[in-house]
Amino acid sequence: MRVKEVNWSNKGLLSATGPLTIMLLLFFLIPFFMTVVLSFQSTQYYRLQWTWDLDIWKEVFSEYFIWRIMWRTLTMSALCVVLCVVISLPIAYALINRMKSMENNVKILIVFAFLADAVLKTFGWVLVLDKSGVMNGFLAWIGLPEIDILFSPTATMIGMVYNLVPYTIFTIYLSMDRIDRDLVRAAYDAGASRFRTFWEVTLPLSKPGIFAGAILVFVLSLGVFLEPKVMGGGTRPMAAELIRQSFETRVNWPLGAALTLVVIAIGAITLAIAGKIAARTSAANATLAQEDSK
Amino acid sequence: MIADRFERRLVDAILYGSVLAILVFFYIPIITLVVFSFTESRFLTYPIESYSTKWYFELIADKDFLPALGNSALLAVTTCILATALGTAGAIAWIRLQFRFKRVFQIISFAPLLFPQLLLGVVMLLWFSVLGNWLEFSPSLWTAAIGHIIYITPFALVIVAVQVVGFDDTLEDAARDLGASDIEVLKEVTLPLLWPGIMSAAIFAFLLSWGNFYLTYSLSGTARTLPTYVFSGIAVGSSPIYPALATLTFVPSLLLVGFADFYRRKLAKRKTV
Amino acid sequence: MTLIEVNHVEKYYGTYHALKDISLNVEDGEFIALVGPSGCGKTSLLKILAGFEDLTEGALHIEGRSMVGVPPSQRPTRMVFQKLALFPHKTIYDNIAFPLRIAKVDATTIKTKVDEMIELMHLKPEYLTRFPAQLSGGEQQRVALARAMVSGPSVLLLDEPLSALDVKLKKSLQTELKRLHRIVGTTFVHVTHDLEEAMMLADRICVMRAGEVLQVGTPDEIYYRPATEFVSGFIGETNLIDCEVTRSGDTAAFKSETIAGACEGLAAAQVAPAIEGGAAKLMVRPEKIDFAEGDHGLDCTLDGKVEEFFKKGATTQYRVRLTQNDQLIFVELPGAPDVPKDVGDPVTLGFNRADVYILKADSHAG
Numbered sequence: 001m002r003v004k005e006v007n008w009s010n011k012g013l014l015s016a017t018g019p020l021t022i023m024l025l026l027f028f029l030i031p032f033f034m035t036v037v038l039s040f041q042s043t044q045y046y047r048l049q050w051t052w053d054l055d056i057w058k059e060v061f062s063e064y065f066i067w068r069i070m071w072r073t074l075t076m077s078a079l080c081v082v083l084c085v086v087i088s089l090p091i092a093y094a095l096i097n098r099m100k101s102m103e104n105n106v107k108i109l110i111v112f113a114f115l116a117d118a119v120l121k122t123f124g125w126v127l128v129l130d131k132s133g134v135m136n137g138f139l140a141w142i143g144l145p146e147i148d149i150l151f152s153p154t155a156t157m158i159g160m161v162y163n164l165v166p167y168t169i170f171t172i173y174l175s176m177d178r179i180d181r182d183l184v185r186a187a188y189d190a191g192a193s194r195f196r197t198f199w200e201v202t203l204p205l206s207k208p209g210i211f212a213g214a215i216l217v218f219v220l221s222l223g224v225f226l227e228p229k230v231m232g233g234g235t236r237p238m239a240a241e242l243i244r245q246s247f248e249t250r251v252n253w254p255l256g257a258a259l260t261l262v263v264i265a266i267g268a269i270t271l272a273i274a275g276k277i278a279a280r281t282s283a284a285n286a287t288l289a290q291e292d293s294k
Numbered sequence: 295m296i297a298d299r300f301e302r303r304l305v306d307a308i309l310y311g312s313v314l315a316i317l318v319f320f321y322i323p324i325i326t327l328v329v330f331s332f333t334e335s336r337f338l339t340y341p342i343e344s345y346s347t348k349w350y351f352e353l354i355a356d357k358d359f360l361p362a363l364g365n366s367a368l369l370a371v372t373t374c375i376l377a378t379a380l381g382t383a384g385a386i387a388w389i390r391l392q393f394r395f396k397r398v399f400q401i402i403s404f405a406p407l408l409f410p411q412l413l414l415g416v417v418m419l420l421w422f423s424v425l426g427n428w429l430e431f432s433p434s435l436w437t438a439a440i441g442h443i444i445y446i447t448p449f450a451l452v453i454v455a456v457q458v459v460g461f462d463d464t465l466e467d468a469a470r471d472l473g474a475s476d477i478e479v480l481k482e483v484t485l486p487l488l489w490p491g492i493m494s495a496a497i498f499a500f501l502l503s504w505g506n507f508y509l510t511y512s513l514s515g516t517a518r519t520l521p522t523y524v525f526s527g528i529a530v531g532s533s534p535i536y537p538a539l540a541t542l543t544f545v546p547s548l549l550l551v552g553f554a555d556f557y558r559r560k561l562a563k564r565k566t567v
Numbered sequence: 568m569t570l571i572e573v574n575h576v577e578k579y580y581g582t583y584h585a586l587k588d589i590s591l592n593v594e595d596g597e598f599i600a601l602v603g604p605s606g607c608g609k610t611s612l613l614k615i616l617a618g619f620e621d622l623t624e625g626a627l628h629i630e631g632r633s634m635v636g637v638p639p640s641q642r643p644t645r646m647v648f649q650k651l652a653l654f655p656h657k658t659i660y661d662n663i664a665f666p667l668r669i670a671k672v673d674a675t676t677i678k679t680k681v682d683e684m685i686e687l688m689h690l691k692p693e694y695l696t697r698f699p700a701q702l703s704g705g706e707q708q709r710v711a712l713a714r715a716m717v718s719g720p721s722v723l724l725l726d727e728p729l730s731a732l733d734v735k736l737k738k739s740l741q742t743e744l745k746r747l748h749r750i751v752g753t754t755f756v757h758v759t760h761d762l763e764e765a766m767m768l769a770d771r772i773c774v775m776r777a778g779e780v781l782q783v784g785t786p787d788e789i790y791y792r793p794a795t796e797f798v799s800g801f802i803g804e805t806n807l808i809d810c811e812v813t814r815s816g817d818t819a820a821f822k823s824e825t826i827a828g829a830c831e832g833l834a835a836a837q838v839a840p841a842i843e844g845g846a847a848k849l850m851v852r853p854e855k856i857d858f859a860e861g862d863h864g865l866d867c868t869l870d871g872k873v874e875e876f877f878k879k880g881a882t883t884q885y886r887v888r889l890t891q892n893d894q895l896i897f898v899e900l901p902g903a904p905d906v907p908k909d910v911g912d913p914v915t916l917g918f919n920r921a922d923v924y925i926l927k928a929d930s931h932a933g
Contacts, residue, residue, distance in 0.1 A: 116544055120539070462650070465652050
């Protein structure tokens with residue numbers, strides 16, 4: 001594939017990027033800018049006032065409950081990322097190295113489950129986890145005591161992992177699929193055990209996929225709303241619920257805008273730190289490799 | 295030797311077990327919904343006493359169901375067409391062209407994917423309210439469609455880009471050399487070769503839009519699609535019409551995913567004698 | 568008739584000077600090979616002929632028509648690509664029929680022409696419904712040739728289409744190309760880095776290096792009368808011995824510290840045209856050298872020691888280190904020598920005056 005160098009006066013380039021750029025400018029960048037502007041206004045009697053002050057930001061930074069919810073969102077998201085990655089690793093590995101003829105069928109099953117309507121799937125979980133639901137029915141049938149986890153943070157976490165784990169499976173699968181199988185064979189040949197080979201060869205080489213998947217899941221989980229509301233019962237809201245309430249229940253748009261920006265900032269800062277760490281580890285690896293070759 | 299065999303058994307058990315477990319995990323709620331859609335009782339509790347199809351009729355009789363279905367379909371088709379077209383054009387620019395500010399273009403065209411959906415919806419809603427005040431319109435299915443396009447285009451872009459990376463552009467040279475004009479090259483060579491990617495992008499786009507809740511919820515105003523219809527329904531109280539609805543909405547996804555696989559197999563056949 | 572005229576063509580990629588003042592005429596029906604190491608500009612020249620690259624300066628005429636600004640689709644040339652570029656999504660029939668369909672030829676004519684090509688290329692008719700990936704490498708080559716020739720172009724441009732094949736297949740397709748050229752009579756411009764292949768196939772060879780044409784000539788001229796040291800070394804092994812030209816013209820003469828014997832009275836054609844006197848290289852091909860034993864009757868002799876010998880089937884190759892200046896000389900004998908030689912044996916080599924060619928020493932090595 002050769003890459004063609006073109007000028008902005010090139011018709012092909014304009015027709016390839018023009019419509020998308022205009023769409024994104026009009027409905028993504030300008031709205032984002034709007035949100036920033038809006039966070040410097042205030043409301044009175046459910047009406048927006050163009051006050052251009054920092055009142056909303058003062059409120060945001062002084063309210064303890066806002067930061068409690070933000071902290072909860074952050075920890076839930078971090079936990080969700082870890083669970084998604086840990087679950088996805090053996091699955092991606094198995095898909096590539098064990099499934100052979102079944103690989104495509106399993107992939108199709110995963111894609112289908114991923115693409116099915118999230119609200120319905122979440123509702124399905126309610127039916128499963130309900131006190132008188134499928135899970136407890138099953139537990140009673142095999143003679144175990146009932147458990148009641150619906151409307152708890154555990155249920156929220158199950159829902160989040162359920163809806164987000166396909167992302168890490170996909171990215172890690174793609175990354176592992178590109179590893180030269182001879183490297184793994186070479187490690188076996190050198191006498192490494194399977195676990196050790198996985199730890200020293202497969203895992204480091206699938207880092208880009210793990211990383212990409214982790215970022216996607218983290219960012220998406222910062223914005224979850226359905227799972228805490230429907231499965232968590234709404235008793236322990238997360239950031240998205242807080243934002244929704246500011247807009248809908250309290251009709252305080254500047255507050256909603258400011259909270260939105262806080263969540264985006266948390267996401268962006270995490271991304272930046274993660275990027276730094278990634279750059280540092282790859283730089284460290286490069287130095288190590290250099291020393292090895294000496 | 296024995297340790298090695300034991301290790302291999304253990305590894306196999308973990309690997310096969312994890313795939314089996316994830317499939318069970320993925321399909322627990324889906325199968326539960328399908329099963330509950332055939333319950334006789336109006337309560338969604340286990341075990342199910344007797345089966346019937348009456349809730350499907352109840353669902354169709356619900357006055358909000360058909361409009362929601364129509365809206366979902368309209369939204370998904372619109373999004374599918376536009377997001378796929380924009381994504382395809384964008385993918386070609388990403389992979390095949392080098393230009394000034396390419397990095398900027400890449401970042402902004404990818405950013406919506408990294409934006410929490412509800413926040414994307416909220417941010418766009420603010421803007422639509424301002425625009426609406428000014429141009430006198432209120433959020434509707436069309437604002438939701440714009441939201442879907444913004445969010446889903448990056449997915450389409452990535453899927454088509456994978457196909458573009460594998461594209462051999464000497465084939466275009468060959469077509470040109472054999473007398474084809476630019477339009478003929480596009481029609482005869484470029485698009486047919488990118489077609490598998492474009493089609494999977496379209497299927498993905500359709501289904502992501504079809505099942506999208508967050509953006510529709512924020513942006514569609516009073517118009518309801520199936521996901522928001524279900525959400526508002528279960529917020530009030532669950533009823534077996536929702537499992538019935540779920541079962542119905544799985545049908546188009548099943549057909550599309552099945553079709554995509556059929557097509558893939560057909561293409562793969564061309565590579566073997 | 569001159570079909571292709573390349574006049575003083577210059578090509579720059581940015582600041583990189585890819586083609587330097589290239590002039591070349593190709594006759595109608597000729598098989599010409601462009602040869603040179605990678606980066607020599609042969610592919611750039613081919614792309615300029617095909618229309619995929621514009622020339623920076625100069626003129627290009629094909630069939631008397633200027634080709635500047637004419638897109639590939641409007642040129643009377645067809646290209647066979649290095650990686651063939653068969654359309655993977657079209658059947659063999661549709662691949663071959665493609666140029667005709669684009670030219671809006673009616674369906675029955677297309678059918679006839681495709682069938683003709685299939686027969687000409689010795690392809691099996693049942694392949695027509697298959698896809699390119701279902702054919703073997705050699706069959707794909709034939710399809711690519713068929714597709715390029717089906718619409719009867721006046722020039723066929725071949726961009727190293729045989730380079731990816733294994734030796735056996737390559738040989739058989741080389742024969743095929745030669746046969747095809749004889750039957751069809753179209754002008755072939757064949758790019759290759761393999762001078763041996765060019766020798767086998769071409770009527771004329773154009774040797775290029777670093778964007779310049781070093782020599783254009785028949786295979787014999789290139790082999791026995793190379794213009795420069797570089798050309799002489801491009802095919803097979805050769806021996807170049809330092810010498811000094813003392814007289815040029817009709818009865819040229821040279822002298823060399825290494826060589827003993829009569830060095831006078833060369834024909835004018837045995838000295839490269841550019842040489843008038845001074846330091847030069849004497850070239851003598853390994854098969855023109857023999858061991859000088861007894862009443863050998865050879866004009867010039869060299870003394871040395873056998874360093875190594877190789878049996879090469881019909882011939883035996885000796886490598887002899889010269890006593891005078893430690894230079895390694897290659898000797899290729901048909902069969903075996905009369906008196907067997909072993910490693911370390913002192914030997915005297917000899918050759919005839921008529922078998923030498925004097926060429927210019929390259930100013931820079933390479």
